[in-house]
Amino acid sequence: MDTKLETTEERIIQAAIEIFAQKGYNGTTTKEIAVKAGVAEGTIFRYFPKKQDLLHGILYKAIEVMVPKIAGHGIVEIFDHNVEKSDREILITFMKNRLEMIQQHFSIIKVILNEVQYHSDIEDLWFQKIIPPIKGIIDRFFAEGMRKGRFRQYHPSILTGIMVGAAIMSILLQRYEDLAEGLTKEEIIEQMADVLLNGIAKK
Amino acid sequence: MDTKLETTEERIIQAAIEIFAQKGYNGTTTKEIAVKAGVAEGTIFRYFPKKQDLLHGILYKAIEVMVPKIAGHGIVEIFDHNVEKSDREILITFMKNRLEMIQQHFSIIKVILNEVQYHSDIEDLWFQKIIPPIKGIIDRFFAEGMRKGRFRQYHPSILTGIMVGAAIMSILLQRYEDLAEGLTKEEIIEQMADVLLNGIAKK
Amino acid sequence: MDTKLETTEERIIQAAIEIFAQKGYNGTTTKEIAVKAGVAEGTIFRYFPKKQDLLHGILYKAIEVMVPKIAGHGIVEIFDHNVEKSDREILITFMKNRLEMIQQHFSIIKVILNEVQYHSDIEDLWFQKIIPPIKGIIDRFFAEGMRKGRFRQYHPSILTGIMVGAAIMSILLQRYEDLAEGLTKEEIIEQMADVLLNGIAKK
Amino acid sequence: MDTKLETTEERIIQAAIEIFAQKGYNGTTTKEIAVKAGVAEGTIFRYFPKKQDLLHGILYKAIEVMVPKIAGHGIVEIFDHNVEKSDREILITFMKNRLEMIQQHFSIIKVILNEVQYHSDIEDLWFQKIIPPIKGIIDRFFAEGMRKGRFRQYHPSILTGIMVGAAIMSILLQRYEDLAEGLTKEEIIEQMADVLLNGIAKK
């Protein structure tokens, strides 16, 4: 049985992520989560005594599962072991690779991005455990390029900012097809990477 | 009396915008709005029979007040009457100018960006009345540059996407100073504009 | 102007009667009455400081206008001046005549019959000012018939009861045509009167 | 414990019937019902998500419990197995018997009679599930008498109408003793039955 492969706690968390993503934390009832998770309402409170604790549960899951995937997993391979690859290839590989992951974890990211605005305890974790490692890894890529003299001098945060902004927009362009008819997922990413690299390449 | 300069309806809308921005639509009670607006709770329902209608009220206000300012106001002056100005000057002027406006209307934009995710009726208006005029104006700037041979050929949506993404990130970088220590508002925008222009400029 | 032929107070009372009849006292808002009466909501409270007072106003109107019509008007003519007419003719004439009036004042009667159940102050007036004169007039008809030896001896209240019961049912039979398909208004009343008269006639 | 013999749902329905009968549907608060039923207000809404649903619950209870008792239970015994009894005995037995039941279920009948006026969904059920079986059973009694040549020819609906009207009035005469001083319950019914039977008997 598929159901039994996950623990009750995981089923609840997973259900919460999906419904929070759809309706927002405050727009979701514990009843809905219980139904989706296939448990009784009371069971939720055995694992998460307050509804708020579900958000924390989600956040912890994100920190444990998602951040390593985005910030860590394979990063060395992509950035360091590829001396022979061009910056363009590296950047595009990286963006595609990470966007893939972002889209796999879209719901959880959506929930966190939304709820971080309203819950200061979550905000703290966000700015301490999630943003820094991700920002760090991207900053390093650009800093490295500058150090090696291939990129012009900018504050790395600027470049990371543009890249993340571009990544966000690429997701939106994909989700709302009307905005960029005709453009494929690949084209969007590649063109954005081109603009960014042209923008920072020395000459 | 300051209070009497605005209508009751406007005071309610304004209060709703501010609290919705802080706590989200579902996290806000009509009682809170009433207190902030300085009216009785029942008064809210004279103007907005359902709490939902406050959201529509906000959206209509945005469409009437904000969109023209961002998409329309002064656009001709900036883009057309400035033949003698460089693209860089134009783009930076435009970005600064619009970001100023976005920040003036930050709360209302924040509310709409958040709630558009959960309310399909709002989503419709958003994609019909708000996004198209704004996207149109920026698309045109880039299309014009391409037509005149100053910019390389990209799908305008790509460039608009990068610019908007950059604009969003510039706001975030400003709001969370830790992310870009040392960088001023001006520097952020100018550097981003530089990267973007370098990225698309022919040679 | 038709509107000006009635006083504001009368327009309000009339509107109240009609909406109370449709929706019941507690199901009706003063706003609805105001709209139907063509006045501002506040105006109602100039004439009827409490919503309850509207009910009293209606009751007083009924006592002044309706009761005399049902209990008094033309009664002498029907019952006394018609020595040459048969009991059957008299009874049928009377029933048709009064049912006509009841149906003309249907709304007001409906309101009183419904609200008398819930408002003890109205109940008092009902049992003091409305029921006695009406019951008196009918009782007297039967008592007279008994005294003259044409009717068997029953308690007059019994006969009045049957007659009123029959009258009520005749109205219902008319209103819900499914209950008595094919029967006309006249047939219903005449057959009911027949049964009643046969039931009480000596031999 | 008496309380545990009934389900929560039944206690709520019973409380609702009693208070609705006293104050009318719109005059009753869910709080009052909760107190009378001995449950929390929220509990009512577990069983009846809208206040309206309480009315439906009451109606369904009436259809299930009351209609069979009035229209069905013992009808065969009274009408058919009593060939040796006179029509008078049968009619009086029937009327006493049913009036007993009506008075046992007085509150629920009162509620339905009142609310059927204002709620069209209830009206539908009323005219489909409640009226027809009851009317049918009485109609048949009279039709049978006519067929056997003991009663004169009338439209059965007329006779049923008179009988029901008489039944209603007999209840009112009992409840408001002033209207028929001195008359006992039995006398009222017997005299009314007499009038009716005399009225329709052949010769």
Add this chain to the structure above:
DNA sequence: AATGAATGAGCTTTCATTCAT
């Protein structure tokens, strides 16, 4: 006299949370 915006008490309804089973 008449208006209708404003009020706030009180209503119906929701839902996180508890707890006996």
Add this chain to the structure above:
DNA sequence: GATGAATGAAAGCTCATTCAT
């Protein structure tokens, strides 16, 4: 461990009533 009936505080909403104009 799991259930789901029950809770009650608090939410959205209604509406009779007031009052400045």
